[in-house]
Amino acid sequence: MKLRIIHSLIITFWFMLLCFPLVVLKIDYLEKSIRFRWINLFLTGLCVFFISLLWRYFLSRRRKYFLRLPEHFFDLHQSRLIRSKPFLFIFSLVFLSLPLILPNYHTSILITAMIYVVLGLGLNIVVGLAGLLDLGYAAFFAIGGYSFALLNHYFGFGFWASLPIAASLACLGGVLLGIPVLRLRGDYLAIVTLGFGEIIRLILENWEAFTKGPSGIPDLPKPGLFGIQLDFYSSTIYLYYLLILCMLAAILVTKRLSYSKTGRAWVALREDEIAAQSMGIDTTKTKLTAFGIGAFWAGIVGAFFASKNSFVDPSSFTFHESAIILSIVVLGGMGSILGVILATMILVLLPEYLRFLESYRMLIFGAIMVIMMVFRPEGLVKSVRQQYDFKNLK
Amino acid sequence: MLSVKEIHTYYGNIQALKGVSLDIEKGEIITLIGANGAGKSTTLMSISGLMHPRSGKIFYQNMPLHLLSPEKIVSLGIVQVPEGRRIFPDFTVMENLEMGAYLRSDKPQLKKDYDYIFELFPILKDRKRQLGGTLSGGEQQMLAISRALMAKPKLLLLDEPSLGLAPMVIKQIFQIIRKINSEQSTTILLVEQNANLALQTADRGYVIENGLIIMQDKAEKLLQNEEVKKAYLGIV
Numbered sequence: 001m002k003l004r005i006i007h008s009l010i011i012t013f014w015f016m017l018l019c020f021p022l023v024v025l026k027i028d029y030l031e032k033s034i035r036f037r038w039i040n041l042f043l044t045g046l047c048v049f050f051i052s053l054l055w056r057y058f059l060s061r062r063r064k065y066f067l068r069l070p071e072h073f074f075d076l077h078q079s080r081l082i083r084s085k086p087f088l089f090i091f092s093l094v095f096l097s098l099p100l101i102l103p104n105y106h107t108s109i110l111i112t113a114m115i116y117v118v119l120g121l122g123l124n125i126v127v128g129l130a131g132l133l134d135l136g137y138a139a140f141f142a143i144g145g146y147s148f149a150l151l152n153h154y155f156g157f158g159f160w161a162s163l164p165i166a167a168s169l170a171c172l173g174g175v176l177l178g179i180p181v182l183r184l185r186g187d188y189l190a191i192v193t194l195g196f197g198e199i200i201r202l203i204l205e206n207w208e209a210f211t212k213g214p215s216g217i218p219d220l221p222k223p224g225l226f227g228i229q230l231d232f233y234s235s236t237i238y239l240y241y242l243l244i245l246c247m248l249a250a251i252l253v254t255k256r257l258s259y260s261k262t263g264r265a266w267v268a269l270r271e272d273e274i275a276a277q278s279m280g281i282d283t284t285k286t287k288l289t290a291f292g293i294g295a296f297w298a299g300i301v302g303a304f305f306a307s308k309n310s311f312v313d314p315s316s317f318t319f320h321e322s323a324i325i326l327s328i329v330v331l332g333g334m335g336s337i338l339g340v341i342l343a344t345m346i347l348v349l350l351p352e353y354l355r356f357l358e359s360y361r362m363l364i365f366g367a368i369m370v371i372m373m374v375f376r377p378e379g380l381v382k383s384v385r386q387q388y389d390f391k392n393l394k
Numbered sequence: 395m396l397s398v399k400e401i402h403t404y405y406g407n408i409q410a411l412k413g414v415s416l417d418i419e420k421g422e423i424i425t426l427i428g429a430n431g432a433g434k435s436t437t438l439m440s441i442s443g444l445m446h447p448r449s450g451k452i453f454y455q456n457m458p459l460h461l462l463s464p465e466k467i468v469s470l471g472i473v474q475v476p477e478g479r480r481i482f483p484d485f486t487v488m489e490n491l492e493m494g495a496y497l498r499s500d501k502p503q504l505k506k507d508y509d510y511i512f513e514l515f516p517i518l519k520d521r522k523r524q525l526g527g528t529l530s531g532g533e534q535q536m537l538a539i540s541r542a543l544m545a546k547p548k549l550l551l552l553d554e555p556s557l558g559l560a561p562m563v564i565k566q567i568f569q570i571i572r573k574i575n576s577e578q579s580t581t582i583l584l585v586e587q588n589a590n591l592a593l594q595t596a597d598r599g600y601v602i603e604n605g606l607i608i609m610q611d612k613a614e615k616l617l618q619n620e621e622v623k624k625a626y627l628g629i630v
Contacts, residue, residue, distance in 0.1 A: 268482055268493055275480035280497040378429030
């Protein structure tokens with residue numbers, strides 16, 4: 001306790017020193033003098049002292065604090081409630097009827113959220129399963145979006161005709177990026193992928209003759225529905241349902257993949273590359289499939305994203321985008337599908353619905369992330385691989 | 395079965411092997427002994443394809459091995475137990491074993507092989523569902539050997555199986571190595587620092603020093619050799 005107070009006092013002192021020019025000094029231009037507002041300094045100090053004390057208290061009680069929660073409180077994937085049929089039924093019913101109840105604005109936000117879920121699932125393959133840190137994932141998102149936009153702009157391709165091309169081009173991009181970085185690991189890999197992401201964005205920005213540069217490509221069509229004309233309102237709802245399908249497909253595929261032989265090889269590669277090699281795992285093929293399949297999903301939702309906004313421009317695919325997707329994967333818990341979904345709710349929906357707080361929303365967003373990482377460093381949902389049941393071998 | 399001919403292997407500009415030649419006949423236990431940094435592990439990694447010799451050739455049943463990738467070499471039946479065990483810590487014991495059978499296509503055969511391994515190492519059967527990382531060092535070594543056995547090796551490359559283990563455990567592991575050799579007629583290349591034990595186990599031995607083979611003979615003769623005694627067995 002004594003130690004805690006001393007620590008807090010040190011922090012308070014330091015904070016007061018830092019804040020001094022901001023909260024105490026006030027320059028009066030008219031009288032050409034400086035006013036000192038000492039009371040502000042005192043109040044800042046007091047606040048900081050108590051916040052720090054409280055923070056330290058909770059930090060030290062972290063273990064006890066969590067022990068009091070029911071066991072496996074956070075192991076949501078094992079929770080009986082979530083697995084129970086009635087819950088799932090009601091949940092899907094609510095989820096399916098949301099666009100019919102809510103105004104278009106919310107449907108649109110949910111579409112964005114689902115796009116991020118698929119992005120998170122795709123990156124989860126690369127980072128969470130195969131352990132290849134990719135900081136340029138938005139590049140594949142961009143490839144998907146621009147493939148659709150350019151095919152539409154130059155050749156008049158519709159959404160459905162472009163979708164497979166967009167996905168395969170992104171997949172190809174993933175493999176092409178994979179080839180030169182096969183030997184790289186960890187930090188070095190991160191730097192190269194970061195560079196790759198920027199290269200793609202810079203090409204889109206500067207190749208004006210082809211990509212229209214920073215002004216982007218407008219007037220992209222919404223996905224067609226057997227030639228039925230949809231107004232803006234119903235086409236958003238249609239997009240919502242399409243994305244549910246896309247998300248379900250992504251969940252199903254990643255789930256099946258992670259339990260497959262390839263999935264096992266990814267995890268083995270992440271755990272120990274030399275051991276994996278001496279077990280006969282082809283590292284080249286395994287890494288490239290991870291990059292390719294990860295990028296594939298980004299390509300698909302890239303096209304959805306472009307279609308949803310009916311517009312693409314390079315500023316949608318900056319490093320910030322890659323960082324958000326990576327945060328989704330890390331915050332959700334590496335390798336966990338449910339984690340990705342929950343983290344998307346926090347990282348995408350929260351800033352959206354905190355808009356009423358105006359400029360404070362990013363502050364709160366940041367604070368939530370810090371608190372999350374302190375109290376739950378392994379992510380929201382700890383990834384538990386399904387362990388193969390060997391009962392029949394006994 | 396395997397013949398290594400004058401291989402030179404480099405780490406960047408540093409030459410680790412300066413023309414190593416070995417010959418291994420089917421069914422033998424061969425040991426390669428030497429001091430730290432003599433090139434024992436490098437020799438093993440050159441055989442298993444994790445490193446490629448800059449010059450020289452390796453033949454396995456008259457097939458050039460030095461041109462192949464590690465996964466191809468494993469599929470030919472040459473399996474390495476890497477130095478320091480390197481089991482997958484987040485995989486259960488069973489899953490680790492399953493990784494060993496990664497390239498196997500004869501699934502129905504697997505059950506028999508699991509049974510054989512649990513007979514060799516009964517402790518692994520008890521720990522079947524435990525995570526590999528929670529095993530003790532000795533158990534991890536047993537798991538590493540078992541994992542390699544799951545690949546049905548014709549030639550098993552063991553890299554310092556005694557590393558960091560208690561004498562009792564080492565003894566047990568060496569007994570098993572002999573058992574595998576006699577029961578499965580698996581040829582074994584054993585790299586060891588524990589020269590005494592290795593030579594007692596092996597049929598023939600090679601002594602490597604600074605990337606060169608300086609001696610080769612029957613194991614019991616090497617055990618009697620004055621130079622070997624002095625340099626590696628600690629007997630003056």
